[in-house]
Every structure is written in structure tokens, then in C-alpha cells.
Amino acid sequence: MRSRGHVAKYTFDDILGKSAKIKSAIEKARRFGSVDATVLIYGETGVGKEIFAHAIHNVSPRKDGPFIAVNCAAVPENLLESELFGYAEGAFTGAKKGGKKGVFEMANGGTIFLDEISEMSDKLQTRLLRVLQEYEIMPLGDARLISVDVRVIAATNSDLRGMVEKKLFRSDLYYRINVLTLVVPALRERREDIPILVDHFLQVSNKKFQKNIKGIEPRGIDLFYAHEWPGNTRELQNIMERLVILTDGDYISADLVAESLYISQIKPHPTSSPQLQFKTKPQKPQTKASFDKKAILNALAATDGHKKKAARILGISRTTLWRRMKKYNI
Ligand SMILES: Nc1ncnc2c1ncn2[C@@H]1O[C@H](COP(=O)(O)OP(=O)(O)OP(=O)(O)O)[C@@H](O)[C@H]1O
Numbered sequence: 286m287r288s289r290g291h292v293a294k295y296t297f298d299d300i301l302g303k304s305a306k307i308k309s310a311i312e313k314a315r316r317f318g319s320v321d322a323t324v325l326i327y328g329e330t331g332v333g334k335e336i337f338a339h340a341i342h343n344v345s346p347r348k349d350g351p352f353i354a355v356n357c358a359a360v361p362e363n364l365l366e367s368e369l370f371g372y373a374e375g376a377f378t379g380a381k382k383g384g385k386k387g388v389f390e391m392a393n394g395g396t397i398f399l400d401e402i403s404e405m406s407d408k409l410q411t412r413l414l415r416v417l418q419e420y421e422i423m424p425l426g427d428a429r430l431i432s433v434d435v436r437v438i439a440a441t442n443s444d445l446r447g448m449v450e451k452k453l454f455r456s457d458l459y460y461r462i463n464v465l466t467l468v469v470p471a472l473r474e475r476r477e478d479i480p481i482l483v484d485h486f487l488q489v490s491n492k493k494f495q496k497n498i499k500g501i502e503p504r505g506i507d508l509f510y511a512h513e514w515p516g517n518t519r520e521l522q523n524i525m526e527r528l529v530i531l532t533d534g535d536y537i538s539a540d541l542v543a544e545s546l547y548i549s550q551i552k553p554h555p556t557s558s559p560q561l562q563f564k565t566k567p568q569k570p571q572t573k574a575s576f577d578k579k580a581i582l583n584a585l586a587a588t589d590g591h592k593k594k595a596a597r598i599l600g601i602s603r604t605t606l607w608r609r610m611k612k613y614n615i
Pocket residue numbers: 299300301302328329330331332333334335336337442518519522
């Protein structure tokens with residue numbers, strides 16, 4: 286779905302971290318809560334842009350109004366247009382009976398989170414700019430102008446200013462949305478936050494998979510510190526989940542951490558930020574062959590026997606999983 290519910294789930298209490306960088310981002314974002322202006326959130330993938338958008342809404346005077354998130358990259362242009370601005374009955378062939386309310390109308394009194402705004406087409410950028418200037422929308426095929434009272438929070442992991450210079454993004458819209466700017470720092474720039482996040486996602490994953498793992502071997506934590514985290518907090522979250530699934534004892538072993546970080550590193554990431562070579566412990570691809578029957582059983586149990594998901598957790602292809610399941614008589 287493009288719009289993911291109408292309430293903001295997260296508050297500033299959910300944004301963990303003790304680094305000066307995350308604290309100053311939180312402090313800044315808190316102040317943005319009380320100013321009713323457009324916010325542009327910059328940050329690499331998985332860094333927490335959406336959680337910040339929720340939190341800003343939840344401290345703003347609009348907190349009792351709706352919060353609607355729309356991912357501009359996930360839908361084709363014409364669908365995004367009707368999603369945002371709506372349409373009247375009979376606006377086009379296939380239009381729903383009774384028409385469709387756009388997100389701008391549904392979010393009245395609240396906040397719209399426009400994720401991946403850089404992906405918006407030129408035509409939609411023009412429409413959005415007009416809405417942000419007039420605070421009025423005209424649904425497709427509708428003669429009415431509807432006044433809307435919404436606050437927009439936009440997010441991007443692209444260099445929007447660079448895109449403006451290259452004429453890939455409208456400069457007038459850029460200046461219109463870039464009133465308040467928030468940069469969420471990459472995890473590699475605030476490694477002090479790693480232990481807190483590790484603890485948090487350990488607890489979450491323990492609960493999710495009914496385990497009681499107490500921690501990670503110290504050498505494993507060192508590996509976490511050395512990692513570049515191109516996928517930021519989301520990458521850490523996924524790795525913790527995987528480690529919890531694959532661990533049976535009280536502590537996650539450093540070897541398993543090494544293996545997981547290695548697998549995470551060779552996976553393509555949405556942003557191609559430069560990736561550090563594994564300094565601490567060079568791993569060969571063969572490491573993956575060391576997955577034993579137990580790991581496979583654990584992964585299958587954790588995914589309710591879903592082979593595609595289990596293979597992803599194990600970092601192996603579905604064919605390899607299939608072959609090993611045959612080998613181990615699973
Ligand atoms: N500081 C944090 N404390 C706790 N959880 C966090 C923190 N930052 C991010 N997360 C969690 O990490 C995951 C990714 O965060 P989020 O979806 O907000 O990232 P994003 O920047 O919007 O990513 P993308 O660019 O890929 O959309 C979420 O599950 C979020 O709850």
C-alpha cells in the first residue's frame with residue numbers, strides 16, 4: 286500500500302541513541318514540531334527518516350489529526366496523482382463510483398509524509414507546488430476547489446539540491462519544501478549508538494521469536510563497530526533478527542556476527558554508498574557453506590516454512606537451500 290495507515294505510530298521516545306549527532310537531530314526535530322512549516326528530511330536509506338516524521342507530527346499541534354505517509358517512488362505517476370489529489374465520479378474510465386478522496390483531503394487537519402519526494406514526476410511536482418501555495422486542491426474531473434489544511438513533511442535520500450542544479454527537480458518546489466531542513470546522520474557517523482540499538486533490537490527479536498538470548502560475544506560487538514552500515518539502522522535491525530533466529534545458546538557468537546555482516550555487505554543496497562572492506566576478519570564466501578542443519582531448521586521455523594524467506598535470512602539462494610535441505614533430509 287502507498288498510504289500506510291492514518292496515525293503516526295512513533296514518538297521521540299522511540300528514537301534511540303545517545304550520540305551528540307542523534308541528540309541534536311532530535312532536538313532540532315522537536316523544535317520543528319511547534320512550527321507549522323514544511324520540513325525536508327534528508328538521510329541515507331534506513332536511517333530513520335520516517336520515524337522522525339512520525340515523531341514531529343506527534344509533538345505538533347496537529348497530533349490529534351491524521352498522519353498519512355505516501356511513498357512517491359512506489360506508484361506510477363497517474364496513480365500517485367489520484368492518490369494525492371483524488372478524483373470525481375466518472376473522471377476517467379475505470380474511476381470508482383463516488384470518486385476517490387485524495388490524501389490531501391483525507392489528511393485535513395493533519396500531516397502528509399511524502400517519502401522519496403525526489404521520485405515525483407515533473408507534472409506532479411507542479412501540482413504539488415500549486416497546492417502548497419494555495420492550500421486548495423481540485424480533484425481530477427471535479428470542478429470544486431477544496432481547501433485543505435495540511436502540513437507536509439517530505440523525505441529523500443537523494444541530493445535534492447544537486448538535482449535542482451541538474452534540472453531534475455523543480456527549484457521553486459525545492460525552495461517551497463525546504464523551509465525547515467533536518468539531516469538524520471548515517472549510523473557510521475554515530476557508532477556510539479550501536480550498543481543501544483543492538484540491545485533494543487535484541488529484545489524485540491527475542492520477543493518476536495520467543496527466545497531469551499542475553500547478548501553478543503564482545504568480539505562480535507567489535508565487528509559491529511567496524512562495519513560501515515550502508516543500510517543504517519534498518520540493516521542493523523535485520524541483522525539482529527537474523528542473529529537471534531540462528532542462535533540457540535545464551536550468547537550470539539562472534540563468528541555468526543562475522544558471517545552475517547559479510548552476507549549483509551555483499552547484498553546490493555538501495556544507496557551505493559562506498560563500502561568498507563571487512564577489516565577485522567576477512568571472510569570467504571565459503572563461510573556460508575558452514576550453515577548446518579540446525580540453522581536451516583531454525584530459519585524455516587522462524588518463517589513458518591517459507592523457503593524464500595528462510596533462504597534470505599540464511600543469505601543463500603533458494604536453490605542452495607533446497608539442495609541443503611535434501612542433503613540433511615529436511
Ligand atoms: N534511532 C532509532 N531508534 C530506534 N529505531 C530506529 C531508529 N532509527 C531507525 N529505526 C528503525 O529502523 C527502521 C528504519 O527506519 P525508517 O523506516 O524510519 O528509515 P528511513 O530513513 O525512512 O529509510 P528509507 O530511506 O529506506 O525509507 C525502522 O524500523 C525504524 O523503526
